[in-house]
Amino acid sequence: MKYTKDGRLILSDSMMKIYQDCGTRFWFNYHEKPEELPRIPALEFGTVLHSMFEEFFKRKNPDAKMYISASNFANVFRGKWFSIDSQPKTERGKRKPPMLWRSPDEKEKLLGAGYKVCIDFFERNQTVPFSHVMVEQFFMVSLTNEKNGRGYALQGYIDRLELKDSNAPASFKPEELGKAIRESKDGSLLIVDYKSGYKPTSSAAVAIDTQFSCYDLAVEMMFPFHERRFAIENVRDGSHTPTLRGEGERRVLRERIFSIGRDIQKERYPLASNMYKCGTCSFLKHCYSLQKFAHQKGIHPEDLMRTSAPLKIGKKNSPMFEWKDGEIIKVDESKLRQAEKLSTKPVQLSFFVDEEEVAEIEEELNTGTPTAHAANIVERVMDWETPESFAI
Ligand code: SF4
The missing domain is CATH 3.90.320.10 (Lambda Exonuclease; Chain A)
Structure with a gap:
């Protein structure tokens, strides 16, 4: 998260959209950043085209033999797209993640589509001052x-x-x-x-x-x-x-910024309001691993999130978890103890909790000998049903 020099939290439309879809996804995306995810071809395609359109109007040396014709412009795109799945080092010295091609000919198809887009763009814009x-x-x-x-x-x-x-x-x-x-x-x-x-x-x-x-x-x-x-x-x-x-939309936007900004600053990271949002989530595996871990420890997932990546201006904390292939592979025990002490929020049963496990707990309760684990779950569900417990 970034702040202006005078301490204002900086938001963008895409950040707010992610937050509205799912606070937990926002946390993964902007705070935890668990590991590099593969690149999505459709997004890379859009990025390369955007850079082509920008360069069309910004070419630094207009005398160079560049963009003298529509096919010349489209060939520059072709060169960029050919090397899209190479993994050069980024400015920070890391290798770019691999591409996640959905089919063997996806690269070829997007090449053809992008080539045509560039030809058309050139022709539409060559007379624009x-x-x-x-x-x-x-x-x-x-x-x-x-x-x-x-x-x-x-x-x-x-x-x-x-x-x-x-x-x-x-x-x-x-x-x-x-x-x-x-x-x-x-x-x-x-x-x-x-x-x-x-x-x-x-x-x-x-x-x-x-x-x-x-x-x-x-x-x-x-x-x-x-x-x-x-x-x-x-x-x-x-x-x-x-x-x-118009003015109406601007007013709604201001309220949206104030409301989302306040929730982010209060470190609220609720789960997606419905599971349809999860279908396309890049952090589905990570989220499952986090919810499972929270469930095993009897800690609210948001308390784990707050402890792992607390929101502090100008300070970078070492994260609480180590991740590999979507799984938590190591936990900082001292931070885990901090998370246990937080308990600032009531615990909601995650929709990732295994049905079998819930059935087992129900059986334990019916026999009148609940384990500490089952008792903990029941307590959490009761908390969840008490309206006052929503107060922060
Ligand atoms: S899997 Fe669902 S709940 Fe988890 S971060 Fe993604 S959208 Fe949110």
Whole structure:
């Protein structure tokens, strides 16, 4: 987790989406980071295409023989995609994780799709003046909750901002990227988010996508003098799915930031509200291992999470668990004792608890000789049913 210099927790739309889906997944993703997971081809595909679109408008040396034609541009993509499953060292000196190909020809299929996307992108954009476009625009917006004085920062990147219907002079010089947006006071802004999936995004899905509300808030602060419109660009066919945002969505967004920010700062990491969310979770195995361990020890999983990766500004703690292939393989005993003392939350029976085990416990209780383990479970379930016990 990152903070601004003045102590504001920094959030992004994707962080908030993960948290809303499942607090435990958020903890795995942003705090615990148990181990490197294989790379997902669809995500890598989107990342490579984003970098191609960014480079198209940002090429540093316009005289170099690069991007002189659509096929030249698409061949640069081809080169990048060919080497996608090599595992070079990252800036931190670690090897990139392997790719998780779903079929033997997935790489080849995505190569063909990406090649076509690049040809089409080149043709659609070769007459767009560089001065009228900004790409991968970083933003960070500060927000303060007037009720309690808590401050948060919202950060993100906008794929593309384009000035439309302006009289500002056009330029194709890369160093003048975005000049008209910054300097002109006429025209309107089209804020675009690229999507590279197979199916075009539906209007209903775009209408409720909180990402555009984040863009709206950021652009209102950066360029308040321009009108703004929003759209998804489905890069496989170049179609746009337009959407609108206004004051109502901005207010909802502010409340969402304050509410999620507060829950994160209180170190609340609830499980997914339903198991459908788990089907696509990359941490399914890790989560099962953690819940099983918590169950064996009779400790609330959230107490284990808080102890393993406590939220502290500027401090990095050594984690409590060592992980391998989704399993806990080592536990720091002193931290485990700290977790036992916490017990700040009532314990909810995890949906990972084995049904057989529950049946065994029920039998023990029926015979009137519950073991300490069974008694512990019963106590926890009773806690769970007491409304007052939800108070933090
Ligand atoms: S497996 Fe389910 S409960 Fe566990 S982290 Fe993933 S989404 Fe959350």
